[in-house]
Amino acid sequence: MEPRYDPQSVETRWQETWEAEGLYAAEAADPRPAYVVAFPPPNVTGELHMGHALQLALADALIRWKRMQGYNCLFQPGYDHAGISTQYQVEKALEAEGRRRQDVGREAFVELVWDWLRRYGRTIMTQFRRMGASMDYRRERFTMDEGYTRAVLRFFVHLWEKGYLYRDHRIVNWCPYHLSALSDLELDHVEVEDELVYVRYPLADGSGHVTIATARPATILADVAVAVHPDDERYRGLVGRRAVVPFVEREVPVVADERVDPAFGTGALKVTPGHDPVDFEIGRTHGLPEPMVVGPDGRMNGAVPEVAGMTQEEAAAAVLAWCEERGLLERREPYRHTIAVCERCGSRIEPLISLQWWCRMDELKRPALEALRAGRVRYHPPSQHRFAIESLEAAPDWNVSRQIWWGHQLPVWYCPDGHLTVAEREPEACAECGTRELVRDPDVLDTWFSSALWPFATLGWPERTPDLERFYPGDFNITAREIIRLWENRMIFSGLELLGEVPFRDVIIHSTVLAPDGRRMSKSLGTGVDPLDVIAEYGTDATRYGLAKISSQQDTRLSYEAFAEGRSLAIKIWNAARLILLNAEGVRPALAPRDLEERWILARLDAARAGLEEAWGRFDFAEATRILYRLVFDDFCDWYAEAVKPRLSARDPDACATALAALERLLALLHPVMPHVSEEIWSRLPERKARLIVSPWPEPDPRWADAEEAEALERVRDAAVIFRRSGVRVELGSEDERRIFDAVVKPQRVRVDGDREAEIERLRREIARAEGMLANEGFVQKAPPEVVAAEREKLERYRRELAALGDPSC
RNA sequence: GGGCGGUUAGCUCAGCUGGGAGAGCGCCUGCCUUACACGCAGGUGGCCGCAGGUUCGAGUCCUGCACCGCCCACCA
Numbered sequence: 001m002e003p004r005y006d007p008q009s010v011e012t013r014w015q016e017t018w019e020a021e022g023l024y025a026a027e028a029a030d031p032r033p034a035y036v037v038a039f040p041p042p043n044v045t046g047e048l049h050m051g052h053a054l055q056l057a058l059a060d061a062l063i064r065w066k067r068m069q070g071y072n073c074l075f076q077p078g079y080d081h082a083g084i085s086t087q088y089q090v091e092k093a094l095e096a097e098g099r100r101r102q103d104v105g106r107e108a109f110v111e112l113v114w115d116w117l118r119r120y121g122r123t124i125m126t127q128f129r130r131m132g133a134s135m136d137y138r139r140e141r142f143t144m145d146e147g148y149t150r151a152v153l154r155f156f157v158h159l160w161e162k163g164y165l166y167r168d169h170r171i172v173n174w175c176p177y178h179l180s181a182l183s184d185l186e187l188d189h190v191e192v193e194d195e196l197v198y199v200r201y202p203l204a205d206g207s208g209h210v211t212i213a214t215a216r217p218a219t220i221l222a223d224v225a226v227a228v229h230p231d232d233e234r235y236r237g238l239v240g241r242r243a244v245v246p247f248v249e250r251e252v253p254v255v256a257d258e259r260v261d262p263a264f265g266t267g268a269l270k271v272t273p274g275h276d277p278v279d280f281e282i283g284r285t286h287g288l289p290e291p292m293v294v295g296p297d298g299r300m301n302g303a304v305p306e307v308a309g310m311t312q313e314e315a316a317a318a319v320l321a322w323c324e325e326r327g328l329l330e331r332r333e334p335y336r337h338t339i340a341v342c343e344r345c346g347s348r349i350e351p352l353i354s355l356q357w358w359c360r361m362d363e364l365k366r367p368a369l370e371a372l373r374a375g376r377v378r379y380h381p382p383s384q385h386r387f388a389i390e391s392l393e394a395a396p397d398w399n400v401s402r403q404i405w406w407g408h409q410l411p412v413w414y415c416p417d418g419h420l421t422v423a424e425r426e427p428e429a430c431a432e433c434g435t436r437e438l439v440r441d442p443d444v445l446d447t448w449f450s451s452a453l454w455p456f457a458t459l460g461w462p463e464r465t466p467d468l469e470r471f472y473p474g475d476f477n478i479t480a481r482e483i484i485r486l487w488e489n490r491m492i493f494s495g496l497e498l499l500g501e502v503p504f505r506d507v508i509i510h511s512t513v514l515a516p517d518g519r520r521m522s523k524s525l526g527t528g529v530d531p532l533d534v535i536a537e538y539g540t541d542a543t544r545y546g547l548a549k550i551s552s553q554q555d556t557r558l559s560y561e562a563f564a565e566g567r568s569l570a571i572k573i574w575n576a577a578r579l580i581l582l583n584a585e586g587v588r589p590a591l592a593p594r595d596l597e598e599r600w601i602l603a604r605l606d607a608a609r610a611g612l613e614e615a616w617g618r619f620d621f622a623e624a625t626r627i628l629y630r631l632v633f634d635d636f637c638d639w640y641a642e643a644v645k646p647r648l649s650a651r652d653p654d655a656c657a658t659a660l661a662a663l664e665r666l667l668a669l670l671h672p673v674m675p676h677v678s679e680e681i682w683s684r685l686p687e688r689k690a691r692l693i694v695s696p697w698p699e700p701d702p703r704w705a706d707a708e709e710a711e712a713l714e715r716v717r718d719a720a721v722i723f724r725r726s727g728v729r730v731e732l733g734s735e736d737e738r739r740i741f742d743a744v745v746k747p748q749r750v751r752v753d754g755d756r757e758a759e760i761e762r763l764r765r766e767i768a769r770a771e772g773m774l775a776n777e778g779f780v781q782k783a784p785p786e787v788v789a790a791e792r793e794k795l796e797r798y799r800r801e802l803a804a805l806g807d808p809s810c
Numbered sequence: 811g812g813g814c815g816g817u818u819a820g821c822u823c824a825g826c827u828g829g830g831a832g833a834g835c836g837c838c839u840g841c842c843u844u845a846c847a848c849g850c851a852g853g854u855g856g857c858c859g860c861a862g863g864u865u866c867g868a869g870u871c872c873u874g875c876a877c878c879g880c881c882c883a884c885c886a
Binding site: 001003004005184189196212213214215216259260261263264265269270271272276277278279280281337351381383384386387390391481482485512514516518520549550552553554555556557559561562564565567568571572574575576577578579580581582583618620622623626629630637638641642645649720721724725745746766769770773776777778779780781782783784787788790791794 | 813814815816821822823824826829830833834835843844845846848849850851852853865866867878879880881882883884885886
């Protein structure tokens with residue numbers, strides 16, 4: 001057995017072996033109980049980042065643990081087509097050649113995206129494998145593959161037939177670059193230096209004017225009202241009168257609306273329903289018209305001929321010049337505020353009105369809310385549960401249409417008379433009038449529309465496949481906080497709507513990984529860390545361990561120390577295994593615990609197993625790493641291995657057999673977090689029947705569950721500490737205890753600095769503390785009896801130890 | 811503005827249902843003890859953010875405050 005452990009070659013070899021031997025495979029015909037994770041499909045163009053690595057480390061640990069417990073585990077791999085994101089990447093590539101998608105045309109562009117994906121896409125599954133993710137890679141699915149697309153169209157038709165879908169003119173976030181509506185969740189907000197201008201709107205009766213403040217003077221041309229707060233004393237007499245919009249000289253009403261903030265600007269708001277979301281709401285409330293002056297490209301449209309084709313800056317200049325000439329421009333001041341930009345391309349968002357498809361949420365969300373409230377789906381940590389419920393309660397109708405080309409085109413056809421035909425397959429003729437002149441709706445569906453179906457569309461829905469019967473509903477889902485509204489809630493309500501059951505029972509919201517300096521990880525900041533670099537330096541097992549260790553907080557800093565700790569752990573186990581294997585040649589593993597330290601380590605292994613079960617069950621991954629670290633370093637290596645080493649060196653057959661058996665158990669406990677090093681060692685043990693990955697999770701054995709050994713070891717520990725610090729040997733009761741003491745402390749080699757006085761001082765302090773506690777009547781009467789008893793025991797022990805040191809006061 | 815989380819050793823963080831302030835790294839000391847120097851043994855180091863409260867007892871529970879972070883949000 002090599003003295004040095006080299007993770008790189010070992011890890012890739014096992015990844016290939018496990019997959020080739022079919023040990024990741026999940027089969028519908030397998031009668032064992034199923035355990036299923038709904039794992040977020042990465043973008044088809046994506047690269048592995050720390051978020052993926054963390055998700056994989058956590059989900060895979062759970063899957064591996066359950067696999068050892070005898071479950072038929074399904075860990076489904078796949079990709080998301082990621083609509084706008086993917087389209088944008090291909091558009092960027094096109095732009096490098098000086099072309100835009102409009103130059104190539106829709107059909108050719110979509111073909112281009114497919115080509116591009118064949119060349120650059122689908123690489124991330126290789127990286128998933130490098131993380132050791134035990135996915136059934138044969139089952140790879142894509143949200144745009146044929147069967148999945150059928151599911152998406154079926155979902156749309158289903159919603160249409162239930163009357164949940166409708167078309168409506170609504171104000172949307174319009175990206176002038178992508179020429180598409182974006183959801184609120186696809187926006188970024190950036191701070192900009194703007195200008196706030198104060199403009200007078202003359203009253204129609206000539207009796208004066210009202211001054212409004214605006215950051216977007218070009219939209220003055222689309223104003224249809226002036227609004228003030230109903231309680232605003234300054235404008236009490238104004239409501240109901242009429243004002244004149246500058247430049248276009250249109251008479252508009254002054255209305256009262258509570259959405260106006262009296263403290264902002266002059267307290268009077270110009271109402272522009274066509275280009276502002278709040279104004280749109282105010283306009284609908286007051287039945288105002290909804291003209292638009294900005295076109296889809298962000299420039300002025302033809303509505304006002306004088307400014308047609310201008311940029312908004314040019315139009316603003318023209319409007320303000322007009323106002324200035326007439327003394328209507330009161331003042332302009334610098335104004336710093338945040339604006340919405342497209343998160344993909346950074347273009348300033350133009351709110352404008354367009355015809356979109358909407359999905360009514362009131363009926364859909366009701367059963368999902370019931371399921372959440374009843375705890376049929378539980379979020380972890382629980383603080384996210386309330387957030388999930390509240391955000392679902394508040395969910396507005398869902399804008400499902402996008403004006404891009406890459407995605408699932410709406411299964412909607414129009415005839416020249418304006419009739420709609422909604423069908424899964426292209427219809428021959430209009431469903432209403434029978435004409436064959438049909439034009440398909442050019443829009444595609446929101447990418448989350450298909451993601452919502454992931455837990456069951458990947459299993460063959462809408463067909464009732466054996467996979468679907470077997471693996472739905474699943475067990476857990478793991479994702480980032482900001483995805484809850486986009487994905488989690490939608491999977492839950494669509495699962496309930498289409499299959500009548502929630503798709504999973506537990507949702508693990510993992511922490512956000514920050515850069516080591518606490519800043520957000522991002523390519524633009526240069527703070528990104530490539531998980532593959534970490535793997536190259538520390539190994540996959542160490543990376544998985546490190547990620548699990550830091551996963552306990554809401555926002556967690558990446559820590560190289562945690563990876564280094566994982567690496568030390570792997571090396572430590574490797575060396576512990578060497579100690580045993582080098583001495584136990586030709587011995588078969590058997591549980592033949594004869595001596596104290598053997599019964600003790602078996603009890604410790606069982607205790608660790610119970611602790612791990614509890615931690616896995618609570619999804620407390622950090623706790624699991626702590627248990628493993630303590631088990632390996634403190635218990636297994638520093639005490640058990642040291643204690644049993646003389647007997648191993650002497651080739652004591654019982655000691656060797658038991659050591660092998662104990663090592664087997666240790667490796668099994670380790671496997672979910674560090675599968676590679678544990679499998680590598682496992683493969684070198686004698687008489688292997690199966691790979692560790694599919695070997696049983698250890699069962700507890702009550703034979704060595706009692707506390708006697710623990711107490712004896714505790715006595716040895718105390719004696720060792722006192723000896724090392726003071727050179728005084730405390731009397732030990734049994735032969736076993738003395739033997740372990742000698743093996744672990746190696747008295748002949750210990751150089752004692754001999755500060756007996758300091759040790760006496762320390763024990764006196766402890767005794768004083770314990771005596772103080774026990775003298776406290778409140779403590780003795782009200783504290784739990786076992787706590788008081790423990791305190792008494794400690795006091796006794798300290799006194800004994802003090803006596804052993806030959807303290808004159810005893 | 812709303813929600814969530816954080817504030818404990820020089821650094822990164824544990825501390826679950828209130829009863830001895832902990833780990834890893836760093837630093838200091840001693841050890842190449844035939845598994846491991848990527849190691850072993852020992853040590854230094856802390857008004858547990860601040861102020862109140864509950865309790866015999868608070869890092870732990872309650873209230874308030876301060877600072878930091880993340881997510882969300884329509885202030886023209």
